[in-house]
Amino acid sequence: MLEAINLTRLHIGPVNLCLADGEVVAITGPSGSGKSVLLRAIADLDPNEGQLKTQSGMRADTPAPDWRRKVAYLPAESGWWADSVGEHFKAPNQVDLASLAIAPEAMGWDVARLSSGERQRLAFLRLLELNPDVLLLDEPTAPLDAENTARFEARLKRCISAGVSVVLVTHDPVQAARIADRHFVLADGQLAEAAHV
Amino acid sequence: MxxxxxxxxxxxxxxxxxxxxxxxxxxxxxxxxxxxxxxxxxxxxxxxxxxxxxxxxxxxxQSPWLTLLVALIMVGFAAREIWARQERRLKGWRGLAIGGTSMGASVGVVALVALIVLVQPEPWWHPRFALPLLGMIMGNAMTGVSLSLDTLHTALNREQRAIEAQLLLGADKWQAMRPFIRQAMRAGFMPSINAMAAIGVVSLPGMMTGQILSGVDPNEAVKYQLMVMFLIAGATGLAVILATLGSARALSDDRDRLRVDRLRKVKT
Structure with missing residues (x-):
C-alpha cells in the first residue's frame, strides 16, 4: 500500500495518490512532464513536500534508508559502483537469474561488458533482494526486446500477486493496459486519472 | 661557519x-x-x-593583536585560493567557509603547539616566529585541501548515478559516498607524502637552504626543517580530513540524499 498526500516537488503537484496492496498504477505523460521527478520524490531522493505513507508507517517517521528499502525505485538508467556484477548483490548465489534469462555466470562478469538490457534486468533483480512493499518503475522495459519484456512482466506479476504495489511510468499505452489497474496522466505538473486503462 | x-x-x-x-x-x-x-x-x-x-x-x-590580525588575513586569502582552485564549487558561503575553517582550525592548533611547546620564543606569539611558521604550514595545507575538495566535488558530481544506486538499495549517505571521500582524502595527502619522500634526495627545501645560506649550521637547519615538515604534514592531513568530511556533509542532507545541486560549475 502507498498513499501520497499533497506531494510537491518543483513544478509537480500537489499529487494525491493511493494504491492498495497488489495494485498497479500506470503513469504516462509527455517527455519532460516530470514523471521521473515524481518517482524520485516518492523515493525521497530529492527534497520535496507532502506526506507519504505505507503499511510500515509514515515516511516522516522512517529513516530514509529504511524508506527506500520499502519503497524501491528502479531508475530508467541504473547505477553501478563496483567492477563486477556480483558485488552489487547481497546474496549473489541466491538470485533467480533464470527468471529473466540471464546467464548463470553473470555474477562474475564485469559491469562494463553488460548490455543496456542486461543492466536493466540485473538492476531489477538487485532491487527485488530488498523485498520491497512498493515498486517505483521508470520505463523499466524500454531497453528490452519483446521476449525479455514478457519475462520482465511475468516476474513483476509474481511480485504483484505477493501484494507489492507498483507505480509504473511507461511510454507504452499497450503495456499500461496490459499490467495496470488504473491509469494516470501527468501533464502541467498535475496528475489526472484517465477514464479507462 | x-x-x-x-x-x-x-x-x-x-x-x-x-x-x-x-x-x-x-x-x-x-x-x-x-x-x-x-x-x-x-x-x-x-x-x-x-x-x-x-x-x-x-x-x-610587536603587538599580539596585530599578529593575530595578519594571521587571520592569511587564512582568509588561503580560503579564497582554495575556493578559486575548484572546478566545481559549493554554492554560497559554505564554499569559502569549509576550506577556511578546516584549514584555520588545523593550522592554528598545530602552529600554537609549535610556538608554545616546541620553539618557545619570548613572547610565544612573537611575529618573527609566528608568521613565517604559519605561512609555511598554511601554504602546504592549502594545496592539500584544494586538491581534496576539487577531487571530491568532481567525483560526487560524476558518480551521482552510482551513489544514488547505493542510496536506493538502502545505504546511508556515508556508506554511499565512502569510496569518493577516501579518494579525495588520498589526493590531499599525496603532496605531503611526495614532498617527504623527495626531501634531501631530490630537493633541498627552501627554508633549510635559506638558513644555510644565512650562516646557520647545516645540522641546526636540518633540525628546523624536520620540525617544519612534521608540522606541515600533520596540519595538512588534519585540514584535508576536516575539509573533505565537511564538504561531503554539505553535499548531502539529513534524509540521506546526495545534493550535487549545491555545486556550481565554474566556466573555464
Whole structure:
C-alpha cells in the first residue's frame, strides 16, 4: 500500500495518490512532464513536500534508508559502483537469474561488458533482494526486446500477486493496459486519472 | 661557519636575467605565456617587497593583536585560493567557509603547539616566529585541501548515478559516498607524502637552504626543517580530513540524499 498526500516537488503537484496492496498504477505523460521527478520524490531522493505513507508507517517517521528499502525505485538508467556484477548483490548465489534469462555466470562478469538490457534486468533483480512493499518503475522495459519484456512482466506479476504495489511510468499505452489497474496522466505538473486503462 | 652575505638590489636584478631570457625565448617561440610570465614576476616582486616592509614594521611594533590580525588575513586569502582552485564549487558561503575553517582550525592548533611547546620564543606569539611558521604550514595545507575538495566535488558530481544506486538499495549517505571521500582524502595527502619522500634526495627545501645560506649550521637547519615538515604534514592531513568530511556533509542532507545541486560549475 502507498498513499501520497499533497506531494510537491518543483513544478509537480500537489499529487494525491493511493494504491492498495497488489495494485498497479500506470503513469504516462509527455517527455519532460516530470514523471521521473515524481518517482524520485516518492523515493525521497530529492527534497520535496507532502506526506507519504505505507503499511510500515509514515515516511516522516522512517529513516530514509529504511524508506527506500520499502519503497524501491528502479531508475530508467541504473547505477553501478563496483567492477563486477556480483558485488552489487547481497546474496549473489541466491538470485533467480533464470527468471529473466540471464546467464548463470553473470555474477562474475564485469559491469562494463553488460548490455543496456542486461543492466536493466540485473538492476531489477538487485532491487527485488530488498523485498520491497512498493515498486517505483521508470520505463523499466524500454531497453528490452519483446521476449525479455514478457519475462520482465511475468516476474513483476509474481511480485504483484505477493501484494507489492507498483507505480509504473511507461511510454507504452499497450503495456499500461496490459499490467495496470488504473491509469494516470501527468501533464502541467498535475496528475489526472484517465477514464479507462 | 661563514658569515651572512648581504645581497644588493643589483645582485637580485642580475638573478632575474635568466627569467628575462625565458621571456624573450617564449616570445620567439610564440608560447603565448610572455604576458603571464611578466605579470607573475612583477606580482612576486611587489608582494614580497610589501611583505618585507610589513614584517619589518610588525617586528618593530610587536603587538599580539596585530599578529593575530595578519594571521587571520592569511587564512582568509588561503580560503579564497582554495575556493578559486575548484572546478566545481559549493554554492554560497559554505564554499569559502569549509576550506577556511578546516584549514584555520588545523593550522592554528598545530602552529600554537609549535610556538608554545616546541620553539618557545619570548613572547610565544612573537611575529618573527609566528608568521613565517604559519605561512609555511598554511601554504602546504592549502594545496592539500584544494586538491581534496576539487577531487571530491568532481567525483560526487560524476558518480551521482552510482551513489544514488547505493542510496536506493538502502545505504546511508556515508556508506554511499565512502569510496569518493577516501579518494579525495588520498589526493590531499599525496603532496605531503611526495614532498617527504623527495626531501634531501631530490630537493633541498627552501627554508633549510635559506638558513644555510644565512650562516646557520647545516645540522641546526636540518633540525628546523624536520620540525617544519612534521608540522606541515600533520596540519595538512588534519585540514584535508576536516575539509573533505565537511564538504561531503554539505553535499548531502539529513534524509540521506546526495545534493550535487549545491555545486556550481565554474566556466573555464
Amino acid at each position: 661563514s658569515e651572512y652575505v648581504e645581497l644588493s638590489y643589483i645582485d637580485i636584478a642580475l638573478a632575474s636575467v635568466f627569467l628575462l631570457l625565458n621571456g624573450a625565448l617564449s616570445l620567439w617561440l610564440r608560447l603565448g605565456i610572455a604576458r603571464n610570465l611578466a605579470f607573475a614576476m612583477v606580482r612576486m616582486v611587489v608582494q614580497l617587497l610589501l611583505v618585507g616592509l610589513l614584517l619589518k614594521s610588525l617586528f618593530a611594533i
